Amino acid sequence: MDYIVTTLDNLVHQTAFFNLTWGNYLMIAVACLFLYLAIAKGFEPLLLTPIAFGMLLVNIYPDIMLHAEDAANGVGGLLYYFYKLDEWAILPSLIFLGVGAMTDFGPLIANPKSFLLGAAAQFGIFAAYFGAIALGFNDKAAAAISIIGGADGPTSIFLCGKLGQTTLLGPIAVAAYSYMSLVPIIQPPIMKLLTTEKERKIKMEQLRPVSKLEKILFPIIVTIVVCLILPTTAPLVGMLMLGNLFRESGVVRQLQETAANALMYIVVILLGTSVGATTSAEAFLNWDTIKIVVLGLIAFAFGTAAGVLFGKLMCVITHGKVNPLIGSAGVSAVPMAARVSQKVGAEADPSNFLLMHAMGPNVAGVIGTAVAAGTFMAIFGVF
Numbered sequence: 092m093d094y095i096v097t098t099l100d101n102l103v104h105q106t107a108f109f110n111l112t113w114g115n116y117l118m119i120a121v122a123c124l125f126l127y128l129a130i131a132k133g134f135e136p137l138l139l140t141p142i143a144f145g146m147l148l149v150n151i152y153p154d155i156m157l158h159a160e161d162a163a164n165g166v167g168g169l170l171y172y173f174y175k176l177d178e179w180a181i182l183p184s185l186i187f188l189g190v191g192a193m194t195d196f197g198p199l200i201a202n203p204k205s206f207l208l209g210a211a212a213q214f215g216i217f218a219a220y221f222g223a224i225a226l227g228f229n230d231k232a233a234a235a236i237s238i239i240g241g242a243d244g245p246t247s248i249f250l251c252g253k254l255g256q257t258t259l260l261g262p263i264a265v266a267a268y269s270y271m272s273l274v275p276i277i278q279p280p281i282m283k284l285l286t287t288e289k290e291r292k293i294k295m296e297q298l299r300p301v302s303k304l305e306k307i308l309f310p311i312i313v314t315i316v317v318c319l320i321l322p323t324t325a326p327l328v329g330m331l332m333l334g335n336l337f338r339e340s341g342v343v344r345q346l347q348e349t350a351a352n353a354l355m356y357i358v359v360i361l362l363g364t365s366v367g368a369t370t371s372a373e374a375f376l377n378w379d380t381i382k383i384v385v386l387g388l389i390a391f392a393f394g395t396a397a398g399v400l401f402g403k404l405m406c407v408i409t410h411g412k413v414n415p416l417i418g419s420a421g422v423s424a425v426p427m428a429a430r431v432s433q434k435v436g437a438e439a440d441p442s443n444f445l446l447m448h449a450m451g452p453n454v455a456g457v458i459g460t461a462v463a464a465g466t467f468m469a470i471f472g473v474f
Contacts, residue, residue, distance in 0.1 A: 114372030115150040122147040135272035145367025156368045173365035178252045182362040183245035184326045189355030191334025192347050198451040201298040209455025211401035212421025215240030215394025216463050219386050226382050232256050234467040240390025241460035243423035244268040250464040253473050261369025262380040266387040271424045278395050278431050285399045286415050291439035293414040295448045306339040324465030395419045420449035421456045429453040
């Protein structure tokens with residue numbers, strides 16, 4: 092009888108109920124909220140679902156992220172090995188490969204002025220950098236945090252690993268991906284606040300046709316120019332342009348389809364669950380995390396505002412030929428930010444079609460964020 096009681100007692104105490112803290116329960120609730128937003132509300136479900144589930148797992152069973160060196164048998168937890176691929180910058184680079192394979196750079200080629208709008212939206216990155224310095228973060232941590240302002244999760248993870256700020260990777264990545272998911276909620280009020288109804292109704296001229304040769308040469312030229320100036324951007328810009336070359340060359344359809352579909356979705360699963368698994372209660376519930384989340388929101392708002400304001404400037408210079416709303420798409424959330432520009436423009440005039448015009452700044456923003464990350468790496472002498 093004593094044996095049975097002891098066995099049952101051991102079984103009961105092996106359950107998670109006796110090992111969880113209030114912080115774990117709070118994070119489990121946050122994970123469930125994220126799952127609700129992803130599944131019921133459709134907020135970037137491809138990203139938010141694996142992130143939320145990784146958050147759920149690590150707060151129920153922390154050893155799923157156990158480091159190999161801390162394990163008695165030298166074998167780490169499942170998601171620890173996924174996380175190492177983040178830390179080594181493998182998964183963020185592969186995400187860029189997939190994005191390049193899925194994205195049409197035609198609108199950017201047809202309207203090179205879009206580069207200026209994409210560059211303007213990067214203002215949020217530098218606003219976050221100086222804000223993080225003011226809040227007491229060191230220069231490298233501030234640089235890693237600042238990329239949230241570009242609404243670019245993979246680049247945030249990439250730079251965090253390169254600058255050795257892995258202790259902040261979880262909060263930074265979750266903040267970046269959360270704001271990417273919440274683009275349809277965060278951006279419209281800022282866009283409407285900074286523009287008049289007349290400006291929102293502006294119809295832009297149809298983009299010129301882009302030749303196949305231009306589309307093939309673009310990724311090659313961008314890679315040569317950007318990587319010669321900032322070699323540290325090669326992993327991100329190089330993979331982005333390689334994916335796009337797969338798409339536009341027309342001779343490697345199988346590679347393009349694999350990069351844009353099967354490989355992309357596999358990488359999203361690995362990256363999403365591992366990012367979510369960095370948010371254990373012990374690592375996530377502290378003042379630094381709160382500062383990062385607030386800084387990220389401010390930076391994202393600044394980036395959106397800067398893009399819209401520069402769009403207004405271009406509207407004046409071109410005598411009303413540019414709709415300022417497309418400036419908000421200069422952040423890196425592809426193609427969500429471009430869709431938001433289209434939606435807000437259509438609310439003002441249902442016959443207005445801004446999506447393709449907004450894709451130019453949107454793609455430019457992806458390149459711009461990678462360049463910003465490379466600039467920080469060059470400043471700190473990181474290769």
